[in-house]
Amino acid sequence: MTTELRVLEPTEWDRWYEVLELAFGGVAESPEERELWRDLTEFDRSLGAWDGDLCVGTAGAFSFRLTVPGGASVPVGGVTMVSVAGTHRRRGILTSMMRRQLDDLRAAGESVAVLTASEPEIYGRFGYGIAAYSARTTIDTTRVRLSVPEGTDEVVLRRADLAGSAAACEAVYAQLVPGRPGMLARRPGWERLPLIDPPADREGSSPRLCVLAERGGEVVGFTQYAIKPEWSYSGSEGAVLVHQLMALDPAAEAALWRFLCSVDLTSEVRIRSSPVDGAWQQLVSDVRRCAPTVRDALHLRLVEVGAALEARTYQAPVDVVFEVADAFCPWNEGRWRLTGDRKGAVCVRTSDPVDLALSVGELGAAYLGGTSLVSLAAAGRVRELREGALVEASVAFGSPVAPWLPHGF
Incomplete structure (x- = not known):
């Protein structure tokens, strides 16, 4: 290999990130997305492969804490932003970056590495296994009814400004992290991630909306969603796109699902990601009309x-x-x-x-x-x-x- 592998300098970030964007299709991200990822980049944990002045490979890592069975929060390296320029494939660049990352994680005392994979088959040869899955589903709300638990009617729902409600939503998220393996304790700055909503990524849907679930004046759950209007000759066929739904108790969760399944001028609810044992499966009257699909979510390696x-x-x-x-x-x-x-x-x-x-x-x-x-x-x-x-x-x-x-x- 003739390329040089070195730690990323802040002045190199734009060139480095452009290589990553090209590897993932070449469509430039919105300015707010680029600003967020630059702010979150941990430069001392980011690597660039350089052929002279040309960046030909990228890899980074975030410092996270991961919930493991038993509720402990374990420091992990979140491997991210991995790419190799198409002109420099089969030269050992990816292997050298994976080697350097695992050596660095070991030196830092992190016993676990995690990542999400654009192509699952890539990372098995570096010792990663699929440790968590997620479910995507579409609920046909014209055919499916919900059976909600006692106390659901006592939950108060309130529409809220997306940015203005971010702190309340983060507080709910933080309370849920210790209870489910695979969840990440978010460091400062990561609360901005759910707020990124560039129009180019909406695919015809509304801006992201937020509804809070409250009991006794305290926030006990939230959902962030969008509405995609769709019409046919016979009438409305809109969809509710669920970006997040989290709640601290069954009644609050049921109240939020019931709300989403009854939004006017819609006929389906599209859940982008939920646990494979998500409570919605026990609320619906006909799971066949929900067509859940499971895919890999978190790849994990023992360092x-x-x-x-x-x-x-x-x-x-x-x-x-x-x-x-x-x-x-x-x-x-x-x-x-x-x-x-x-x-x-x-x-x-x-x-x-x-x-x-x-x-x-x-x-x-x-x-x-x-x-x-x-x-x-x-x-x-x-x-x-x-x-x-x-x-x-x-x-x-x-x-x-x-x-x-x-x-x-």
């Missing part, structure tokens, strides 16, 4: 196997020896003994007989409890060497709620 497995708790007692394969981060290779329960865990090197053999990618997929080790074994990706170890570990790694990443980065 330090021992530290990462100790950072979470386990919903059943577990004592298992893993034989871990990790060609890209060889410091993880070998045998690890994990012992733990709901109170905590210890994971150390061992020479004891192996119970389960797998790669670091499978551990990443199972880490948040959304993918079972049993299902990975059924695909031939985990080998059981001690009878009973597979079920024991799979139950222990599980989570009572599905992991979910509410927004990209």
